[in-house]
Amino acid sequence: MPVHERGYTHWNPSGLAADPPWLVIARRGLVPALKKRRNLLLLFAALVPAIIKGVIIFIKARAGEILELAVGSDWTSLTPAGFMAFLDWWPSLFGFLVTLVLGPALIASDKQENGLSLYFSRPIGVFDYLGGKVLVVLAGYLAVTLVPSLLLCVFGYLVDPTAVGLELLLLTPLRLIVMCTFIGLGLSLVILSFSAMATRTVLVVVWWSILCIGGGAVSSIGDAVGLDSFAYLNFLGHWYNAAALVMSASPRIAVEPAVSLLICLVIMAAAVAVLRRRIRPVEVVV
Amino acid sequence: MTESTSCTIEVADLTFAYSREPALRDVSFTLAPGAVGLLGPNGSGKTTLLRALLGQVGIRPGEVTVGGTDMARQAPEGRRQLGWMPERGGIIPGHSGVGLVAYMGELSGMPRQDAMQRAHEVLHFVGLRDERYRPCETYSQGMRQRLKLACALVHDPRWLLLDEPTSGLDPGGRAAILELVQDLAGHKGLGVILSTHLLADVEATCEELLVLKQGRLLERHAVAPHHVAGRQVFEIAGFGGEEAFVAGLRRLADAVEQDGRTITAVIDLDALPAGEGAPSARAVRAVLELARDCDYAPRRMRRRPVTLSDEFHSLVQGEDA
Numbered sequence: 001m002p003v004h005e006r007g008y009t010h011w012n013p014s015g016l017a018a019d020p021p022w023l024v025i026a027r028r029g030l031v032p033a034l035k036k037r038r039n040l041l042l043l044f045a046a047l048v049p050a051i052i053k054g055v056i057i058f059i060k061a062r063a064g065e066i067l068e069l070a071v072g073s074d075w076t077s078l079t080p081a082g083f084m085a086f087l088d089w090w091p092s093l094f095g096f097l098v099t100l101v102l103g104p105a106l107i108a109s110d111k112q113e114n115g116l117s118l119y120f121s122r123p124i125g126v127f128d129y130l131g132g133k134v135l136v137v138l139a140g141y142l143a144v145t146l147v148p149s150l151l152l153c154v155f156g157y158l159v160d161p162t163a164v165g166l167e168l169l170l171l172t173p174l175r176l177i178v179m180c181t182f183i184g185l186g187l188s189l190v191i192l193s194f195s196a197m198a199t200r201t202v203l204v205v206v207w208w209s210i211l212c213i214g215g216g217a218v219s220s221i222g223d224a225v226g227l228d229s230f231a232y233l234n235f236l237g238h239w240y241n242a243a244a245l246v247m248s249a250s251p252r253i254a255v256e257p258a259v260s261l262l263i264c265l266v267i268m269a270a271a272v273a274v275l276r277r278r279i280r281p282v283e284v285v286v
Numbered sequence: 287m288t289e290s291t292s293c294t295i296e297v298a299d300l301t302f303a304y305s306r307e308p309a310l311r312d313v314s315f316t317l318a319p320g321a322v323g324l325l326g327p328n329g330s331g332k333t334t335l336l337r338a339l340l341g342q343v344g345i346r347p348g349e350v351t352v353g354g355t356d357m358a359r360q361a362p363e364g365r366r367q368l369g370w371m372p373e374r375g376g377i378i379p380g381h382s383g384v385g386l387v388a389y390m391g392e393l394s395g396m397p398r399q400d401a402m403q404r405a406h407e408v409l410h411f412v413g414l415r416d417e418r419y420r421p422c423e424t425y426s427q428g429m430r431q432r433l434k435l436a437c438a439l440v441h442d443p444r445w446l447l448l449d450e451p452t453s454g455l456d457p458g459g460r461a462a463i464l465e466l467v468q469d470l471a472g473h474k475g476l477g478v479i480l481s482t483h484l485l486a487d488v489e490a491t492c493e494e495l496l497v498l499k500q501g502r503l504l505e506r507h508a509v510a511p512h513h514v515a516g517r518q519v520f521e522i523a524g525f526g527g528e529e530a531f532v533a534g535l536r537r538l539a540d541a542v543e544q545d546g547r548t549i550t551a552v553i554d555l556d557a558l559p560a561g562e563g564a565p566s567a568r569a570v571r572a573v574l575e576l577a578r579d580c581d582y583a584p585r586r587m588r589r590r591p592v593t594l595s596d597e598f599h600s601l602v603q604g605e606d607a
Contacts, residue, residue: 008411008474011404011442016397024392031382072595114375121340122393123362279575282344282361 021124025132031138033102034049042097045141049090050148054155058112061160078156080175083149085247087179088240094144095187096212096236102140103191104204106133107279112199120215130275134188141184149176177229178245186239186264189271196278211235238263292316293353293367295345300338300348309334309447311501314350319477321467323509323599326498332481334354335498336447340370343584345501353444366395366543374451376434377422383429383582384409384418386435394441401440407422408436428459435466445468445477459557460487467491484587485594497598499604509594516555517592520573523548524584531582538572 019027033039076086084136110116119129123268153266157168190211194204213237219258222230237253241260242252295317302310308329320542326332337343338350350357355364363460378386384405391401409418411434417425422433436445448467452460468491470480471478480492487534488495489509497505500536517540524531526545535542539551551573558572570589 008439009407010474011400014400016399018395018397018559019392021393021395024389028381028389045455064552112375113377113379113585114372115378116392117337117342117372118370118376118378119393120342121365123365125362135451157459178436202506282342283291 007042016180020118021122021128022131025129026135026139029102029133029136030105033140039101042094042101042153046091046098046144047064047148049086049094050152051245053086053152057152057156058159078168078172080172080247081249083152083176084179084240084244084247084252085191086152087145087149087176087243088252091145091148092236092240095141095183097143098140099137099187099191100205100208103137103188103210104198105201106136107192108198108201108204111196113231116279116281118153123248125182126276126279126281128280130279133192134185137188137191138181138184139186145184146176151181175246179246181247182264183239183243186268186271189268189275193271193274193278196275199210223254231255238267290576295337295339295353295445295477295479296349297471300335300344300345300350301342302334302338302348304334306380308499309373310338311338313498313503315496315503315506317479317494318569319475320494321480321492323479323492323495324481324498325483325488328483329500329502330498332381332498333500335447336346336370336449336479336481340368352565366441367444369443369446371431371434371438371446371451373399376437377425377430377451380420382419382554383414383425383433383436385420386433387440391440395440404440404442405436408439409433411439412436413462425576426455428456428462431455431459431463431467435463435535439470444475445479445571446536447479447481448484449481451480451497452482464490470603480511480606485598489594495594503570513595518555518566518569518589519592519596520551520553520569521548521586521588521590522551522573522584523579523586524582526583527581530580532578533578535573538576549598552596 026028099279110119114208153173154166156164156252191204191208194207195201198204198207212235215233216237219231219234219237220235222228231254234253234255238255238260241252241255241257242264245257245261249262295469297316298314298510300310300313301308313331313335334343338345339352341350341357341364345358352364355367357364368572371491378389381389384402387405387409388398388401391404392398396403396404404431406415406418412435414436416430416431418428418556420429425433431453432599435446435448435451438448446467451467453464454473464487467478467480470476471491471493478491480488482488492509495505496503496508497511502549520539532542532544535549535551539553540550540557543550548604553569553573558565558568561568561569570587573587576582
């Protein structure tokens, strides 16, 4: 059809409110991911540990202390330390997997296709862009860690006659929110900084796997041969170790939780520095 | 439409360097809405200038304003009035055509429903109505260019900044894109800056021309008047008093070049002394009289209008000289 017959019309605004750019970017990152069967399976699988713990709590409420002897007190506990033990178990694996699925391509694919120039030709700033991207990974992380934990809090309060409402419905959820957001935000920033440094997604997957799994493996080997200093290389361990401060739990690795917190903050600052350097809407005169 | 016509682009003393060598040097101009060609050899600073208009490069020293918005201080606000079509990339994989255009609309500050509705409209306008639900990474080069144009148009900008929009297109695809650009600038009241190294694209679509070389604005003039103003190129080959004839031509013509036996002269018909007959006939007569006076015997003489290509090459070569 010829151009003059197609016609170009100017936009007549409907008057509806527009979403902030960071929310638009986050939604565009999350919605396609949620349409993938593999990712949905991951989200449902992440509920399995919570269901197991829920069943144990339910049985314990009826069978009493006998069950603790079988599965350990951490697993049956509804205290913050009990939730810490729970999160440091399978949910930490799901946390790693969900960051691995959502994070690597977020910035790398934009850079590969000259997408940054496209984004920053729009009325958005660098914080909108990064905020939206961080939110994608953070939301995924919270979905596999925080959401099952909060459901457990409510479930525990309902089935355990000894549960205290203030603890299980307010204080513990607050601690969980702080802990999961801290870890999720840190991991999001680090994987996004990797994504900003690479133009190939596969490289980010490799770097992230080496950092998370390799660091943990080296730490375990050091632990086995009596070299506690290897624990400093446990990347994921530091985040959970630092979070132990919030959850009033015992240290997760052979490093002081306060030192782990400091290391985590330095890592976050480095990740932010990398992102600020790599994601620049404005080139400056050198 | 009234608002469109009031949105001017002003650039004053803009200098920018990626490294030591400046990519833009003291560039100044003011553009009212219309179709403007941005011409220059590779590396002349065309894309950098467009990025400066978007506020994507540091605008100091200098000043860039779009519709009165200072792009150094309020770049996001100014970008609402600009639609950008990059030469390289510009397609974010993982979206359908309509999804990508709507996404760009939302990022430009449009409500979700408006952005989706508008995406359908502009995709229809650029001729991608039937392919809008296909994943954009499966699009052909021509479709990609149209999709990028749709992305640039979705938020209804006042100005379109097109960086090599016909790059990599076959003649049919190129004609289609140029037709869209002509329609937008000519009938829809949008300002268009067309950055290209293809002179024919500028001649086909633009009213005005900016020529950049090594980051400097060499020339700015209207495109159409070159065809009607009556500057003509004379290509003459002959023998005899060649030296005197060339010297005489230099007084008559704006520019004279000699390549072997062929002498090329650009004569401004409006600058010829008044006399009888049409200006072109007077020019032929003047050349022939000069040849007779110099004992030069022309064997062949051909004349044609000055093209944009002649202007561009003479400008760029003149700078080199």
